Amino acid sequence: MTTLKIQRPADGTLIEEIPAHDAAHVAVVAERLRDAQREWEQIGPKGRLVWIKRYRKWLLDNADHLVEIAMEEGGRVRNEPTLETTLLQEIIDYYIRVAPRLLAPKSVRGSSPLTFGKRYTVHRSPFPLVGVIGGWNFPLLLTIGDALPALVAGAAVALKPSEVNPRAVVEAVRGWREDIGAPPVLDVLLGAGDVGAALVDAADFVQFTGSVATGRRVAVRAAESLTPVSLELGGKDPLIVLEGANIARAANCAVYGGFANNGQVCMGFERVYVQHSVYDEFVDRVVAKVKSLRSGVDDRSDVGALTHPPQLDIVDRHVREAVDKGARVLTGGNRIDRAGTWFEPTVLVDVDHSMAVMREETFGPVLPIVRVADADEAVRLANDSEFGLSASVFAANTGEGERIAERLEAGAVSIDDFVANMVCADVPQGGWKSSGVGSRLSETGLLKFTHTKVVASHWMPLPANDIFWFPYTPARRRLFAAAARLIHGRGPSRLGL
């Protein structure tokens, strides 16, 4: 039997070895979930929200426990998984507020004269089984956070957390099933990519968060069965700092956005472009702050270990290659010599876009900073990337920041801030270019888990035969042509002139 060896990234020791599932088990779980889903859909949004509210309380009561598990298996400091459990509450509150309205049938008045006498209603039906596949950097948010709107929509959900750190997700699913005794419409599948692939085959909708390479594989596989997908993929997010900005705040923000969760944030700053006139002050402040960051996993630490061991080699390779090509390390730059997966918080300057550290996702504690002449050069370089997840701008005033935001190719732009969009469940979060297809949160984050069904009815008594139906005659064709001119023509062309 295949097993998953779950390790403590902080020291490399084994937490536990857990049995992995196989493709046959995925099919069994999918079948069970589909069975349970029928009743779940029938109880309607009101009935489902009763359980979601109970689960909200369970998540609140058990937040510390979940955080402890996520810290241990992720090598993370307490604040990071705490952010996850907090954002889960935001997501629940938002969908409790909007779901009854969004999921209710909607009457639509047709705008064309052709719709006279008709009555249109748009209904929402859930995809019966949603497969949620998540990455390891925010294991709870990227699985439970997407499962919640899918459940609210009336779907059953199979979660496939990363094999690296699935234990917090297992516990969160246990809470749903055992502690609150909710209907068995949520389950978890344990395993690596083969289990994820089997889930893509089994699901009616796939919600995926992970790397661009795996996202492509998922999209190709799902295309075989025309299964819809929503893909939240990697990023290489830029921060732009311009003359007149609040440089103290910009520097603190750069360090937070670059090193939060040890740089393992899809929307983390991975490139910084600073106007030459404020460059020296900005860099001095950033370096001083980064030097003060404490690596460790106790409650006085700022930066933890790298969650996924292979990430250490990627981070190391990006830094080494940049240095070989002429970059300078202002602080950090090396692995930390202790058991576990540790790398020093690192600041690089004299970097350019020929270097992997400026083009590929580093996903670690490295902040490369580039000196630019002006806003135009900053925008050009920020957009020179295959990614387009989010970005931040610090400018002389919010008006200038907002004008620059319009020119950036990204799914979200924060002005004078880092991922300010993330605390607002009312707005969509999705990437441009290779950073994704579709989005999560907001109304779309719920409605994407549903099909629409339009019922076209009528309020007017209908004749035995319709004018559009057979027989086709020249007289009717002339009548239709004249009616079309009358409806769609403007000015004299209405009369055929």
Ligand code: NDP
């Ligand atoms: P991966 O792409 O390696 O894995 C993501 C998930 O897909 C894991 O559960 C993985 O399983 C699973 N998987 C692997 N192969 C397949 C397959 N063939 N079919 C289906 N599923 C498969 O990503 P990471 O776990 O490394 O996560 C980090 C990435 O996620 C970064 O690129 C980051 O930017 C991105 N991300 C994007 C976010 C966004 O909102 N845009 C948010 C957070 C992260 P296993 O791990 O067991 O191999």
